[in-house]
Amino acid sequence: MTKYASEPDTDFERIFNPEKIAVIGASSKGTGFGSGMFFALQDIGYQGEIFLVNPKGGTLAGHKIYESIAQIPETFDLAVIAVTAAAVPRALEACRKKGAAAAEILSSGFKELGTAEGLALEEQIREIAAQGIRVIGPNCFGIYCPQSGLTMLPGADLSRTTGPVAVCSQSGGMAVDFANTGKSMGLGFSKVVSFGNGADLRETELLAFFGQDPQTRVINMYIEGVADGEAFFDTLKNVARRKPVIVLKGGLSSAGSRAVLSHTASMGGSRAIWRAILKQANALQVSDMGEMVRASLAFARLPARSYKNLCVLGGGGALGVSAADAAEKYHMQIPPFDSGLRERIEKLLPRPGSSGGNPVDVANPYVAPEVLEQVLCLAAKDARIDLQVLITLFHHYKNTAAMAGKPVREVTPFAELARRVENTVQKTGKPVVVILNNPKRGTDHLDVVEMMEQARREFADRGIPAFDDLAEALEAIAHVNAYYGGKTHESANGCPNR
Amino acid sequence: MNQQTAAQIVDRARREGRSALSEYESKQVLAAYGIPVTREILVEDSGELDKATGEIGFPLVMKGCSPELAHKTEKNLVRVDLRSREEAARAFEEIRGQVSGAGGGVLVQEMVSGRRELVAGMTRDPQFGPCVMFGLGGIFTEILEDIAFRKAPLEKTDALAMMREIKGHRILGGVRGMEAADTDMLADLLIQVGQIGTDMDAVTEIDINPVIICGSRPRAVDALIALG
Numbered sequence: 098m099t100k101y102a103s104e105p106d107t108d109f110e111r112i113f114n115p116e117k118i119a120v121i122g123a124s125s126k127g128t129g130f131g132s133g134m135f136f137a138l139q140d141i142g143y144q145g146e147i148f149l150v151n152p153k154g155g156t157l158a159g160h161k162i163y164e165s166i167a168q169i170p171e172t173f174d175l176a177v178i179a180v181t182a183a184a185v186p187r188a189l190e191a192c193r194k195k196g197a198a199a200a201e202i203l204s205s206g207f208k209e210l211g212t213a214e215g216l217a218l219e220e221q222i223r224e225i226a227a228q229g230i231r232v233i234g235p236n237c238f239g240i241y242c243p244q245s246g247l248t249m250l251p252g253a254d255l256s257r258t259t260g261p262v263a264v265c266s267q268s269g270g271m272a273v274d275f276a277n278t279g280k281s282m283g284l285g286f287s288k289v290v291s292f293g294n295g296a297d298l299r300e301t302e303l304l305a306f307f308g309q310d311p312q313t314r315v316i317n318m319y320i321e322g323v324a325d326g327e328a329f330f331d332t333l334k335n336v337a338r339r340k341p342v343i344v345l346k347g348g349l350s351s352a353g354s355r356a357v358l359s360h361t362a363s364m365g366g367s368r369a370i371w372r373a374i375l376k377q378a379n380a381l382q383v384s385d386m387g388e389m390v391r392a393s394l395a396f397a398r399l400p401a402r403s404y405k406n407l408c409v410l411g412g413g414g415a416l417g418v419s420a421a422d423a424a425e426k427y428h429m430q431i432p433p434f435d436s437g438l439r440e441r442i443e444k445l446l447p448r449p450g451s452s453g454g455n456p457v458d459v460a461n462p463y464v465a466p467e468v469l470e471q472v473l474c475l476a477a478k479d480a481r482i483d484l485q486v487l488i489t490l491f492h493h494y495k496n497t498a499a500m501a502g503k504p505v506r507e508v509t510p511f512a513e514l515a516r517r518v519e520n521t522v523q524k525t526g527k528p529v530v531v532i533l534n535n536p537k538r539g540t541d542h543l544d545v546v547e548m549m550e551q552a553r554r555e556f557a558d559r560g561i562p563a564f565d566d567l568a569e570a571l572e573a574i575a576h577v578n579a580y581y582g583g584k585t586h587e588s589a590n591g592c593p594n595r
Numbered sequence: 596m597n598q599q600t601a602a603q604i605v606d607r608a609r610r611e612g613r614s615a616l617s618e619y620e621s622k623q624v625l626a627a628y629g630i631p632v633t634r635e636i637l638v639e640d641s642g643e644l645d646k647a648t649g650e651i652g653f654p655l656v657m658k659g660c661s662p663e664l665a666h667k668t669e670k671n672l673v674r675v676d677l678r679s680r681e682e683a684a685r686a687f688e689e690i691r692g693q694v695s696g697a698g699g700g701v702l703v704q705e706m707v708s709g710r711r712e713l714v715a716g717m718t719r720d721p722q723f724g725p726c727v728m729f730g731l732g733g734i735f736t737e738i739l740e741d742i743a744f745r746k747a748p749l750e751k752t753d754a755l756a757m758m759r760e761i762k763g764h765r766i767l768g769g770v771r772g773m774e775a776a777d778t779d780m781l782a783d784l785l786i787q788v789g790q791i792g793t794d795m796d797a798v799t800e801i802d803i804n805p806v807i808i809c810g811s812r813p814r815a816v817d818a819l820i821a822l823g
Contacts, residue, residue: 326722330746358615358821359802360736361716361728365744370720373744376760377753 107231107298109306111198113288114245115174119148119197121188122179122204125155125162130203131179132157133250134239140253143246148173166191174198175247177239182206185235186221193230199298202234203250208294209236219296226297237293238269241276241286244312249273249291260285261314262393265292265303268347271319271386278390281550283557284397287312301329308336315396316342317389334378341396341580342380345389346371381576388572391564395573396580398562399528403582404484404574406430408476409456409567410469411488411532420456420486423568427575431455432481442475455479462490463497466510470517477525484574487518488532488567491552492545495537505544511552519559530570531556531563598794601627605797605822608662614822617662619702621818625803628787631780632815633707639700644687645680647703654678654706659690661699676706707816711766711776712805715785715815717747717792719799725792727785729757731766732805739763747789754782767808774811781806781813799823 118138122131131149135157138147148169149162156162163169166176166188176192178185178200185204192200207219219235226232233240239249243259249269255276262284266272272291279286287310292299300323307316316336323329336342349368357363375382383389409420409431424431434442434455442453445468450460457472473485491509498505518529533553537545556563564570601624608616616624622632636647637660648655659672672693674686683703690701712733720726723746730742743760745753758764758778769775784806791798800821806813 323722326720326724330723357718357800359716359718359800359819360714360804361802362718362800362821364736364740364742365718365720365726365728367720369742369744370723370726370746373726374723374746376756377745 107302108198109310111174112231112233113240113242113247115145115198115247117146117148117171117173118143118175118177118247119150119166119169119173119192119195120177120179121150121166121192123149123151123157123162125151125153125157127157129179130250131177134177134179134203135160137248137250137253138246141246141248141255142257143248145245146173166195169195172196176200177203179203182215182218182235186218186225189222189225189230189232193225193228197230199231199233201237201239202232202293202296203237203239204234205236205293207235207296219294222296232297233290234293235296236269238273238291240291241272241289243286249276249289252276256280256285258285259287259312261287261312261397262317263287263307263310263313263315264289264317264319265300265307266290266317266319267292267295267300267321268319269293271345274386275317275319275390278386279393281553282390282394282563283554284390284394295324299324301325301332304329304336304342305332308332308340314340315393316340317345317393318342319345319347319386319389321347330374330378333375333380337379341576342378343383343389343392343396343576344375344380345383345386346375379580381580383576387569391569391573392576394562394564395530395570395577398560399484399530399574399577401581402483403578404429404528405578406432406481406483408473408479408482408485409488410459410472410476410485411456411534412459412462412490416458416488417452417456420567423571426568427571428578429571429574432479434476434479438475438479442472445471445475459490462493466514466517469514470521473518473521473529474525477521477527483527485521485527485529486532486567486570487529488534489514489552490534491549492535492537492542494548495542495545498544506548506551509548509552511548512555515552515555515559515561518556518561522561529561530574531561532567532570533563533565534567535565597627600624601791602795605795605820609797609822613662615662616820616822617660617699618658618818619660619700620662621801621820622815624791624798624820625787625815625818628791630784630787630803630815631813632818633704635702635704637700637702638687641684641687641691644683644701644703648680648683651703651705655683656704656706657683657686657690658702658704659694659699660702661694663699707807707809707814709807709809709814710773711808713766713781713808713813714742714802714804715788715806716803717788717798717801718744719792720746725789727754727757727789727792729754729785730761731763732807736804745785745789747792749786749789751782751786754785757785758782773808776808776813777811784813784815797822 151162154164176197207215241249243257269291307313351366439453447461452458494509498508619637638647654676657674714732714736716728725747726744741761743757767776802819803815
């Protein structure tokens with residue numbers, strides 16, 4: 098088979114759930130990455146023991162600072178190294194001698210500089226790592242694990258709620274942005290790793306680990322370059338058989354870079370090849386972080402299958418046409434209901450202006466959540482429908498609020514709708530995706546923006562995936578379809594691109 | 596399949612310091628891997644021409660053939676639909692003068708009929724190694740870039756997925772009274788192109804353009820193998 102398992106002596110339990118952490122390079126002045134990490138760990142509520150180290154000694158927020166790593170009275174699981182690049186190899190070696198399982202090196206000044214000195218320092222790190230300590234980084238933001246309270250920089254305010262989503266990223270900024278975006282969308286993480294230059298532990302081994310990690314169901318990767326193409330491909334193919342792997346590849350070019358004779362080589366630039374590699378492994382390629390987070394949300398919240406026939410329920414601008422266009426783009430259908438079902442739905446809706454076909458146009462934005470639940474339950478009776486999309490029209494309640502002289506968050510029935518949607522899903526067994534459509538986002542509508550975020554939280558807490566936009570939601574669902582639909586199709590003819 | 600034959604052709608060219616095989620040699624390598632190619636005879640001397648045209652049969656195609664000739668059409672070294680010994684003799688004189696170098700000559704080739712032209716190829720990616728290409732062929736290759744890649748070695752499902760992936764995939768079906776292309780044969784062709792890349796590190800690039808669908812069966816009509 099393939100190189101799948103990580104090196105057997107790597108203790109990932111000690112890396113992601115450390116009982117004791119040493120922060121090397123924590124200043125008594127409270128400045129710098131080391132001190133920043135100490136405060137972040139305290140703020141997020143890390144319960145383990147933290148040892149601080151700085152040659153100048155002293156204290157930080159009442160915590161003793163040891164003058165050397167050797168002085169720490171016990172062993173520790175994980176080191177956070179935030180000293181100048183030239184001092185990193187010595188610190189790492191001292192951590193290894195202390196028996197640490199791993200060190201995350203936040204310091205920069207290595208290979209990324211491209212200088213002889215930077216390259217040499219990184220080579221030293223690699224040599225020390227090979228002797229028995231795993232390294233995350235250098236030039237990274239570290240590891241975030243909500244279960245253990247381990248956090249990356251600057252991540253004092255990340256969520257402590259564990260979820261099924263794992264991320265590994267060559268870019269620290271991307272990792273932190275993903276964690277924050279996920280938190281605002283109600284997405285929980287198992288582990289997020291920023292691995293920076295990846296001197297030791299990097300994409301392929303992390304992917305293999307996430308593949309085996311029982312807490313991880315969805316894997317995200319931001320990749321600029323891979324260290325070993327063959328091993329990466331084999332591992333990706335292997336892991337993607339069991340869990341969806343979503344990949345954002347940075348820095349693609351259309352043209353082949355070398356001087357070539359053939360058309361094949363001139364057209365085989367990194368863009369075409371990466372696209373092929375990811376398809377071949379049944380991994381999912383996305384073009385930006387927003388698409389990646391939304392795809393993760395769909396994978397995390399929707400049952401594992403593909404969704405081809407939708408019921409779309411809502412109102413607003415050119416609903417029927419725009420829904421049909423979006424569905425066609427992503428190879429889904431919105432099949433019209435038969436006349437019997439249509440009439441039963443229309444009896445529930447205000448007349449005139451509404452339509453009980455599919456899409457269902459409610460005509461009036463103030464249709465009660467109770468009625469929307471009844472409509473969703475009726476529509477689910479069409480056996481073809483495998484997923485329902487509910488486009489909410491909450492922003493219209495701004496007008497109601499003005500007339501009632503009350504805040505918009507008090508007059509908008511988002512909490513009741515969330516409950517009723519949850520009921521609907523339980524009763525019908527068919528998932529519902531909610532669209533928090535909001536054209537009112539300017540400075541004079543900050544109350545609407547706030548209410549929308551409260552609504553998002555209500556739905557998220559009930560496990561209902563909520564997106565801002567219908568096309569974005571269908572794009573995310575299309576990734577789910579590509580993953581679960583991609584395994585069965587073998588016939589060559591008459592089957593459109595998935 | 597005779598991989599040894601293929602390796603010998605490649606080794607000889609490398610010993611001669613060449614960066615490419617001629618069309619004739621390239622096709623011999625493909626044929627050694629079981630890829631269907633045109634029937635053809637390399638003629639170096641005009642005295643052998645009649646025997647060659649007799650074997651191939653009219654109408655036929657004649658092409659300048661040498662390792663230095665990557666793009667024959669642009670250099671006006673291709674004559675198609677030649678229907679008599681006189682036409683063949685005239686074409687031979689016109690082409691022969693322009694083809695020099697070791698292994699050079701005039702390729703006398705059967706004329707393959709078929710309206711569907713495809714392309715298959717191989718490139719070596721710096722990270723992922725040999726990758727196979729499939730797409731619409733002939734002049735459309737460059738104009739439409741309707742192509743798909745997969746990393747070698749290919750499984751049959753990969754080869755079939757490449758055929759589905761191109762926008763023009765319906766060209767493989769039974770359109771306008773044409774027979775549906777034999778996708779099993781086409782899949783084998785793509786798998787073998789990948790296999791050449793996997794077996795021989797010295798082969799850096801392959802272009803088979805066009806692959807013409809003749810009836811339902813694919814055939815390599817022109818080919819270029821680059822060495823490194």
